[in-house]
Amino acid sequence: MSGFVRGPFVPSTGAQRPLSIDDVEIHGGPFGRWQRVNREHSIPLGIEQMERSGAVPNLRLAAGEGSGAFRGFRFQDSDLYKQLEAVAWEHCRLPDDAYPAFVAESAALLARAQRPDGYLNSHYQVTKPDLIYQELDYSHEMYCAGHLFQAAVAATRAGCGEELLAVARRFADHLVRRFLVEGDDGIDGHPEVETALVELYRLTRERSYLELAGKLIDNRGKGLIAERGMGPLYAQDHLPVREADTAVGHAVRQLYLEAGIVDVYLETGDESLLECSVRRWEDLVAYKTAITGGHGSRHDGEAFGERYELPPDRAYNESCAAIASIHWNWRLLLATGHGRYADLIERTLYNAFAASTSADGTRFFYVNPLQRRADLFEDAYLGRRREWFACACCPPNIMRLVSSLGHYVATTDDEGLSVHQYVPGTIRAGAITLDVETDYPWDGRVRVTVRDTPGGEWTLKLRVPAWSASGDLTPDANGYASIRRAWEPGDTYTFDLDLTPRLVLPHRKIDALRGCAAIERGPLVYCFEQIDQDGDLDDLALTPDTWLRTVEHDLPGAGRTVLIEADAVRLPSASAVPVFGGLPYATASADLQDHTPVTATAVPYYQWDNRDGGLMRVWTPLM
Amino acid sequence: MSGFVRGPFVPSTGAQRPLSIDDVEIHGGPFGRWQRVNREHSIPLGIEQMERSGAVPNLRLAAGEGSGAFRGFRFQDSDLYKQLEAVAWEHCRLPDDAYPAFVAESAALLARAQRPDGYLNSHYQVTKPDLIYQELDYSHEMYCAGHLFQAAVAATRAGCGEELLAVARRFADHLVRRFLVEGDDGIDGHPEVETALVELYRLTRERSYLELAGKLIDNRGKGLIAERGMGPLYAQDHLPVREADTAVGHAVRQLYLEAGIVDVYLETGDESLLECSVRRWEDLVAYKTAITGGHGSRHDGEAFGERYELPPDRAYNESCAAIASIHWNWRLLLATGHGRYADLIERTLYNAFAASTSADGTRFFYVNPLQRRADLFEDAYLGRRREWFACACCPPNIMRLVSSLGHYVATTDDEGLSVHQYVPGTIRAGAITLDVETDYPWDGRVRVTVRDTPGGEWTLKLRVPAWSASGDLTPDANGYASIRRAWEPGDTYTFDLDLTPRLVLPHRKIDALRGCAAIERGPLVYCFEQIDQDGDLDDLALTPDTWLRTVEHDLPGAGRTVLIEADAVRLPSASAVPVFGGLPYATASADLQDHTPVTATAVPYYQWDNRDGGLMRVWTPLM
Known part of the structure; x- marks a missing residue:
């Protein structure tokens, strides 16, 4: 069944099962507003930037079609991949022919740029083909591949991904040949491909993708990242993942790696992976998480600090780190069913993540400090939100999450349906349809109406936020209030969360x-x-x-x-x-x-x- | 008379006149200990590193003598220049034939490496001769030149600098032709050459050196530093120096620039330069100075932070910034005679600066935070002191200051002699010789004995530290207690500074x-x-x-x-x-x-x- 879910994360096992993005209609509230401005302003702006920033022109160069020099960073391709994923999920959420057209056009260009052997990276193809896979500690080649895979999975699940998936599989097969079959032990300095490979496996059932993801995770901490550049700690290569107790180095790298670790656990059942990831989650939450859910205390290296190093003014709290944290927490939530992960998703969504974008969806923060001390900013990435960045990892990353917000609202299990985030709208899960009416988070009243229901009893589980000290709901050990009954169409359940400041x-x-x-x-x-x-x-x-x-x-x-x-x-x-x-x-x-x-x-x-x-x-x- | 002073800073005007390094013998206390370990351990270690770190081999490559590749940073030459300056001042302080031999050997190599037109920079000569002066915003070519000039001035004043001075003048003349005569308006991204050019002018009386220094200072803030790299604010190119109110960007850059600004004022009498530098000094002290005298609140960019941004754990407080601050404050002290600058020199010397070196003189800090939070450090430049660094700007910089500490103890003016720092030893100033007995800073008692004295009255001025709330001395508006009398040999003056914790x-x-x-x-x-x-x-x-x-x-x-x-x-x-x-x-x-x-x-x-x-x-x- 999970293969038919249209969303970014569809594991084969776990305590909870996800819903499709389009099974959750969001009708208002902040989530609804974010989705509206994302569609009306952010996504068109992002598509325009794909040309202007060099991402698409670089691929034309790789395809032998354009003229001029490569522009931007070595990971410039990933901007387009994230933009494609955003467009795909937006099409899934609310179809529009323009979206499949953009995907098709991009996929055709990628297919022309791709080498016959499947390799695809415009930076290396255009500027240094002799160094392909020779600078993995900072090349971002697998990182870019991972974003391609995620885009292809999204487009496929959204119904417009055939050609993009073919490109992605050719690249994935190329990685498998080199790094699994031929036995090259290289790992990418920037984790990301691990979680993407697992999802590509979930879509295609090609087991070598999962095996490569597992190998890349197992290979971390063996000293494969050179001391040059930012060094092993920066890229989580200082210790094997099963031994590391605390998040270190570049925050986004650590958090994407964790998502991949939980993904491999969910497909292989390797408990040691879940165990180490949960251990670091508890450490991270206790010592290295801003009150907004933001992660990364240092500008230097965009990195985690020491335990309790949580400066408000110089906090980095990169927008991408908030997104990666939500991805990781969502995997932990579905794996374990524990509401503490949904609590942190909520905290991150409404604060560290939501602050990244202006109310009209046209400007973005890369860095999200908790204090602005003065009007003078040395760093172009600080100060006011900006339309775009030289390193534009954040804006399209924000867009892909906003388009897919419906995925993070509710899940099912054999007992019934669990609501994790309270948004006004409609939730469809098999034979169950619920209407949720609420003015949350401005007001604490939530009314759930059962519109469709199968026969017999089932359980409605409602997350009780840890901060809701004196609300109506009594949480179980996992943080959920359960209402089990033989629901009838028209039944309602109303409760209040405690919004006392x-x-x-x-x-x-x-x-x-x-x-x-x-x-x-x-x-x-x-x-x-x-x-x-x-x-x-x-x-x-x-x-x-x-x-x-x-x-x-x-x-x-x-x-x-x-x-x-x-x-x-x-x-x-x-x-x-x-x-x-x-x-x-x-x-x-x-x-x-x-x-x-x-x-x-x-x-x-x-x-x-x-x-x-x-x-x-x-x-x-x-x- | 000033031309005969053997020390790093010999201005033509000013409220106070400096003494020669060897006119102040330091017999004990922390200063004495630092000078001993500097001579016994630090300087030999530094000389050894000149070979090992690539600095000398790079110059051999430039001379067409060696083999292999250029090693290290584009400013690697400056390590040798600072090391030469340290050796020269050490020879001035306490002669040893090994020191002039090292200077002569190095000068000969530099002469062979120098191009016939006077240009000298091993990085550009070896790796990219076509880009000479084309990347001034980050090339450090003038920065390295400045350290060469300072080394040549030191060696000349120490009596072993003839060949080194010839090399320096040829390079200085090359700079003058290009940037003064031919009218190139370029400025170096890293200020340093300005103060060095003024000192070279003081030694040689070649006025074009002073004029070039003035032009380089006047050219800052005109947008000559490109937005690429770290940008204009980082290199103090955001505003003309006379308009900037606060220290910004890379701390060492700002502080060396200030030294050059006061130097040009002292030789030209341009009050607008003194005024703007004092304005920034007051701002810096009030808002951006650590309690140790350290400067630079950010690892990112080794930079000043905003006003009141003074984190203890992530303070950068680079050792080189402490040294540059002492240079600047010393110039302000001699220009104005105000003790507040000597107060800050003392605070910086005993804390931000002294902490940079292990008690045995064999290990150094690059970064001097006020808190060590845990045992785990991601950054090789944090944690324990280290013997050397890939970017080794600090160790030889520390050595040149320790060798020249005698220069910073006392000055003269038409009224008599001023003591700024209390160290046990002997101070000679013309016909005056003083013995200072003290166990400062462990004990507050200081006894000054007049050993030699000219006829007639003269004034002994003693700095009253701002922290000495209830000591014996009553300060004037400049922070000094004055004792004016017709001193006789054997006269003593004893006072106590208040060392209550x-x-x-x-x-x-x-x-x-x-x-x-x-x-x-x-x-x-x-x-x-x-x-x-x-x-x-x-x-x-x-x-x-x-x-x-x-x-x-x-x-x-x-x-x-x-x-x-x-x-x-x-x-x-x-x-x-x-x-x-x-x-x-x-x-x-x-x-x-x-x-x-x-x-x-x-x-x-x-x-x-x-x-x-x-x-x-x-x-x-x-x-």
């Missing part, structure tokens, strides 16, 4: 957040933007008993929101702070008693930077 | 240090190392009224020290801290009431990492 404190070992608090409501992390405050944002302080109240609002340019007003204080101006020989260190502390009561206004973090480019902070000092 | 608090706007305190005593910043504590360092907290007491001690491997014992508390273990769905964020804070009294032991920061590789922190949470 929360003042959240950091663990005392997070040095960078000491003495601060953040505000959350439901799944949303809030932030203060300068534009909403009286006085300097950096003079604002909360108190441990700060009163928080909600205000319905329309944010110009960003649509519907709920603001939170906090009874805060404004500290005496910074000029009152003692200094020492001009330095900002002194034996006496600032006299903060002379503060002024003030109302501070917070907006959902994901909606920040939709007005001006002013200061922002998620974590605010506590008096 | 201080608990120091950060400005409330430094987010990364909120809720923490540091310990200082005299010029020394202290830190806690794990090895000295009972229990986990990260469970330690101080209280606002923590009692601090000093303990005389010998630190194994690091020699004499004074420890500080603090009445601290041990917080309940981290496992008692609430978490939220596994994340380190919760609506309830840790219960810290169940803490245990404990004695915490601090060591001077500069002596850290001389025992094990354990955790360290300068800033410790306050209960």
Whole structure:
């Protein structure tokens, strides 16, 4: 049955089974808004950039058709592959003839660019054919292949992938010959192909793809990544995956690798793979995850930091890392049925991920810090959201996830249906059809109506978010409330999640957040933007008993929101702070008693930077 | 007269005049220890590395003598130049025939490598002669030239520089022809040549060198640095120097540029240059300087951060930035006579700079953070001190400063003699000879004995450190206590500086240090190392009224020290801290009431990492 599911992840085993993207219609709320602007603005912009950024022209060069020089990064092909995947899922969600046409045109170009032996990478074919597979530690050749495979799987499941799948299989077969049959032990410096190979196996049942994925995972930690460049730790080659206890190095690399590890477990039953991945998940969540679900504490190497190294201002929290984290958590959720993974997906979706895109879908963040300190930014990848990037890994990655959001809402198992994310819409799962009515996350009321139902009893499982301390639902050990009955068409079940605003404190070992608090409501992390405050944002302080109240609002340019007003204080101006020989260190502390009561206004973090480019902070000092 | 001073900086004007390195004999204390290990261990190690690291072999290739490929960075030549400068000043300080021999041998090689037209850069000559001066935004060609000029000035003033000076002048004349006479407006992406050209002018009185330095400074901020690579802000090309208000980009670049700016002011009298540099100094000290005097808050780009962005763990504080800061502050001190610059030199010397080298002079830090969080370091440039680096800008830079430390102790003016740094030893300035007896910085007592004195009155000026709140000396507006009298041989003046340990608090706007305190005593910043504590360092907290007491001690491997014992508390273990769905964020804070009294032991920061590789922190949470 799983072969007929139209979605990015269709495992053969696991505690839960996924639904097709088009089996979940999303009718509104933030998810609905994101899908609308993604279709109307982001995807057309991305398609246009495929030409402008060099991705398509590079492939023409490889096909011997164009003129000029290769442009962009060695992984420039992957932009097109992610764009194709976004287009395919969008066609699956809501068909439009333009989408298969773009896929067909691209697949034809790829077929012409592909070497007769199946190899395909415009950078190496055009600029250094003699170095093919010779620089695997940083070449991204398998990384690009992986994105091609995912695009081909998506297009095939969306019904428009025949030629693209042929291209993908020829490349996959080429990899299999070289790295499985002929026994080359090379691994790519950037994991990604592992999860893609497993999905290609799921689609095609060609077992060598799964075997190659397993071999690539088993080969990590054997010193195959050279010390040159960023080194083994950066690329998770410092330890075998079954031995590593903590996420290290480049965040996106680690997180895609984890997705591949769980994928191989799901197809082979190798428990040691699930076990090591869950061990690192627990470590990652306890020590290296931002309150937004973001990952990667360092600009240097786009990397994880040490345990408890979680700076708000210099957090990297790359948009791609949020996407990779959602992929990994979704695999863990379906493998184990445990709601903690759905909780983290929700936190990541509504915060680290959603913040990556402007409200109108035309601009993107690459880096998602929790504080904007000043107006001056040295790094082109910081500051305001931008339409595109020289390294444009994020925008098409964002688009493919938004198009496929329906995949992440609900699952089935032998007992019935589980709802993981609360969105207004319709969920179809075999003989069951549910309508979900809710204004979540602005309001906590959710009403589920059974429209179609098979005969006999089945269980409706509803995720109880860990933050919903006093809602209507009582969770089981996995974090779900179960309602088992012989449902009749028209039956409804209504419940409330607890959206009382929360003042959240950091663990005392997070040095960078000491003495601060953040505000959350439901799944949303809030932030203060300068534009909403009286006085300097950096003079604002909360108190441990700060009163928080909600205000319905329309944010110009960003649509519907709920603001939170906090009874805060404004500290005496910074000029009152003692200094020492001009330095900002002194034996006496600032006299903060002379503060002024003030109302501070917070907006959902994901909606920040939709007005001006002013200061922002998620974590605010506590008096 | 200034032409006869044997030291790195001999300006024609200014409020104060420098002394020769060999006019200040340092007999002990930390400065004396650093000079001893520098001579016995560091300099021999550096000379050996000139061969091993490729610096000398590269020049042989350029001379058509060697075989093999160019090794290392495009600025590899500069390692040899800094090493030559260190050797020259060491010879000036305490002659040894081996030093002039090394200089002569190197100069001969450089002369053979130099092109007939005067150009000299092994990287470009060997690997890409067609791109000479075509990649100035990152080529380091003028940067390397500047270090050659400084080495030649040092060797000449030390009496062993004839051939090296000839090489330097030929290259300088080549630069003058291209960039002054022929009117090429290029600037080097890495400032350094400006200050070096001015010093070469001071030595040779060849005015075109000064004019070129002025032109290079005036040309910054005109968009000559391309957007490619690290971009204009990184290389201080974002604004003309007279318009920029704050230090930005690569810290070492900014600080060397400032030294050149003050140098040009001192020779031309262009007050607008002094004014803009002082404006940035005040901004830098108030907002972007670590308590150790370190500069550069970001690994990414080895760069300054935003105002108040001063993380302890991820601070970069490159050793070279400390050296460049001392160079700049020394120029400002001599230009203005203001003690605040000597204060910052002292803070930087005893902390950010001194920490860069192991107690035995055989290992070096490139990066000098204020916190070591764990044992696992991804970056080869972090962790323990290392014998050498692929990018070895720091070690020979450290050596040249240690050899020339005598230059930074005292100055003269028409009124008499000023003592800026308190070291046991002898100071000769014309007809005046002083003996200084002190156990500073371990003890605050200083006794100055006049051994030789001219007839009539003159003024002895003694710097009163800004931290010496209740010492014997009363400072004037410039921070100096003046004793004017008709001194007789044998006269003594004894005073005490206040070395009471201080608990120091950060400005409330430094987010990364909120809720923490540091310990200082005299010029020394202290830190806690794990090895000295009972229990986990990260469970330690101080209280606002923590009692601090000093303990005389010998630190194994690091020699004499004074420890500080603090009445601290041990917080309940981290496992008692609430978490939220596994994340380190919760609506309830840790219960810290169940803490245990404990004695915490601090060591001077500069002596850290001389025992094990354990955790360290300068800033410790306050209960």
